[in-house]
Amino acid sequence: MCVLGLGLIGGSLLRAAVAAGRDAWGYNRSADAVDQAVADGFDASTDLVAVLQRARAADALVVIAVPMPAVDGILGIVAEHAPDCALTDVVSVKAPVAAAVRRRGLGARYVGGHPMAGTAESGWSASDGGLFRDAVWVVGVDDHADPVVWEQVARVALDCGSVVVPAESVEHDQAVARISHLPHLLAEALALSGARGGSLALTLAAGSFRDGTRVAATAPPLVRAMCEANDRALLEALDETLAVLEAARSALARDGSTADLVDAGHAARLRYERHERWAITDLEPGTPGWLGRLRNAGRKGGALFEL
Amino acid sequence: MCVLGLGLIGGSLLRAAVAAGRDAWGYNRSADAVDQAVADGFDASTDLVAVLQRARAADALVVIAVPMPAVDGILGIVAEHAPDCALTDVVSVKAPVAAAVRRRGLGARYVGGHPMAGTAESGWSASDGGLFRDAVWVVGVDDHADPVVWEQVARVALDCGSVVVPAESVEHDQAVARISHLPHLLAEALALSGARGGSLALTLAAGSFRDGTRVAATAPPLVRAMCEANDRALLEALDETLAVLEAARSALARDGSTADLVDAGHAARLRYERHERWAITDLEPGTPGWLGRLRNAGRKGGALFEL
Known part of the structure; x- marks a missing residue:
């Protein structure tokens, strides 16, 4: 070999x-x-x-x-x-x-x-x-x-x-866009949101922020290489998630509710845990x-x- | 007391x-x-x-x-x-x-x-x-x-x-929107994206997905109560993050690059780790x-x- x-x-x-x-x-x-x-x-x-x-x-x-x-x-x-x-x-x-x-x-x-x-x-x-x-x-x-x-x-x-x-190759790329490349982009965006809150926000940050941003510590060239090589599938996954977050934003602004996203996300996490x-x-x-x-x-x- | x-x-x-x-x-x-x-x-x-x-x-x-x-x-x-x-x-x-x-x-x-x-x-x-x-x-x-x-x-x-x-109260609410409530919404959305990828995606899911969705396992009533009570500050943080992700989406579609988001997110995570x-x-x-x-x-x- x-x-x-x-x-x-x-x-x-x-x-x-x-x-x-x-x-x-x-x-x-x-x-x-x-x-x-x-x-x-x-x-x-x-x-x-x-x-x-x-x-x-x-x-x-x-x-x-x-x-x-x-x-x-x-x-x-x-x-x-x-x-x-x-x-x-x-x-x-x-x-x-x-x-x-x-x-x-x-x-x-x-x-x-x-x-x-x-x-x-x-x-x-x-x-x-x-x-x-x-x-x-x-x-x-x-x-x-x-x-x-x-x-x-x-x-x-x-x-x-x-x-x-x-x-199959295309199906692989779509799957890893969802479970590896999108998580990296969301972690980067979350880290940015926390840092923009300044020292007070960083002082208050606890488990949900620490875990949600963990992979943002990965060296940028590694993250870029994997995300950019899979740009087509990653764009599809990102667009889908942007639509989900936009819908959640509208429901929160209109009805003060996060029920749809939170219930669906919880069910999805349980499906993953039981998989x-x-x-x-x-x-x-x-x-x-x-x-x-x-x-x-x-x-x-x-x-x-x-x- | x-x-x-x-x-x-x-x-x-x-x-x-x-x-x-x-x-x-x-x-x-x-x-x-x-x-x-x-x-x-x-x-x-x-x-x-x-x-x-x-x-x-x-x-x-x-x-x-x-x-x-x-x-x-x-x-x-x-x-x-x-x-x-x-x-x-x-x-x-x-x-x-x-x-x-x-x-x-x-x-x-x-x-x-x-x-x-x-x-x-x-x-x-x-x-x-x-x-x-x-x-x-x-x-x-x-x-x-x-x-x-x-x-x-x-x-x-x-x-x-x-x-x-x-x-101060308003500053507290803005900070926790960034470091606690937004992380929950992103975790829910990520869990949903993974589950929509079906069994293949869930089979391939590893550390980045597991950590990024951890808090989606929290009971929905608890997540809803904290997010919805802070709707105003959460909407601001969510809008800011939607804009960041939309910009990343455009750069990826246009230039095939994730550099801006990945570099800024990495620097933000390092700021948090050193805080x-x-x-x-x-x-x-x-x-x-x-x-x-x-x-x-x-x-x-x-x-x-x-x-």
Whole structure:
């Protein structure tokens, strides 16, 4: 397995893959991270072409683990030096990566991935072989996915201790807009509202403000990268929420009531608290209708715990 | 000290006051809470008139600890049976209580209060004498406040283990709209957005969604009571935040950028994390300009740790 990019996610993946007994090596553009990885006993290099030639010779799975803005450039080099390798990625948005992969002619052996794990930290120094344990790892089920590659990618996720949730790229992006990107924008707006209240407001701030603004402490480049890469789905989610808040504003101004929003929001939070994943079983990649069945199962809260 | 209302806050206050060595008794409308309080060894009654006559005879501090909708009615009975007693309250909104107090002719000996403490629980059975320890207790510094009553109220807060933050009623209401009521509405809206994403979104939801929606689990009647009692200030805070989110929406649609909101929100969260209360000293209630000095100090993050 060949991991391109040794930041928090790529570095953690290299560690987890080696810990699971895989033959894995990595590339990183900056020598600093590579030197650290080598010092930590891992096989890493700054020579992208050599790393990809090795992947081609070994028929390795290539994993794109660079930030979204660097994805297209690195795919161009993959297309040149390892065009027939099985290909996946760990980028937080799926439809734009899938589109870039297709444009580079690499679609036939590509199955996207997104491990839902991370910390506010970044870089190899923050990487952790246990980062993916008990996490959700989305594995793409877009039309025409190759069942052999799908199984390879799902097995990486399971080897890292994650559970596999199948999702189509656009549906993935819509879901994470709601449960990851929108929460970041609302946290930023809430933090701003508190600070605009001055020292008195900050003195009075307690649990609801502290929790509601926690993720606003995340480094702005990380927040921007994930939100902006998912701009289309995030705009839809944001517009829907703006409409909900506008309606609440009108009801409060007109009737002095917050009942509609508060009752619906409370019911929604309870639905989340009661939500449980269930195990998808008896599904063999490549059997008739397998992609549609996985897609449906993912939509209904299903996950693969083994393969 | 005479506590009117023995729910979570009033009950906790009766417990804390007795624990601090005060002669304190309470009233509650429902016999259930009174029976429980008596069984727990406290002096409590369902006879409001008798309780107030006793307060009048003892020149006790009367504390209004009923929900906002019940405040005006109970003030009417206080005006009839204990009109000259020092008066405070522990309601979560201050300007509407102050207005009701003035309408009942009780303004001369009133100083409002708001202990920033609570749990999702309610009722005497949830009361806890340690609830106010290390909490912030706002004590009103509206024009014409009586310095003797002010000191009485501040001493109750300090006896309960809280620090005293001086604030004018309208400024208090504006501050809590930003740091308590708006966070609840945003949490409700975020919970709704997640649930509308269906099972797939809820399966993928992780830390940012969990923390951002935590307070949406609060019982709707509690959220409604505090938000609706502060409708004017909450509308201002909500409108400001809607404008911030609309601007972010436009920038994302137009330039694909979230930089303005993310950078400002991050800076605001850091300001909150670095914010520290400082001790107001050398201030004696009743000396010239004391109210203005306390008001300024509170605006700048000052608090009284002793008196």
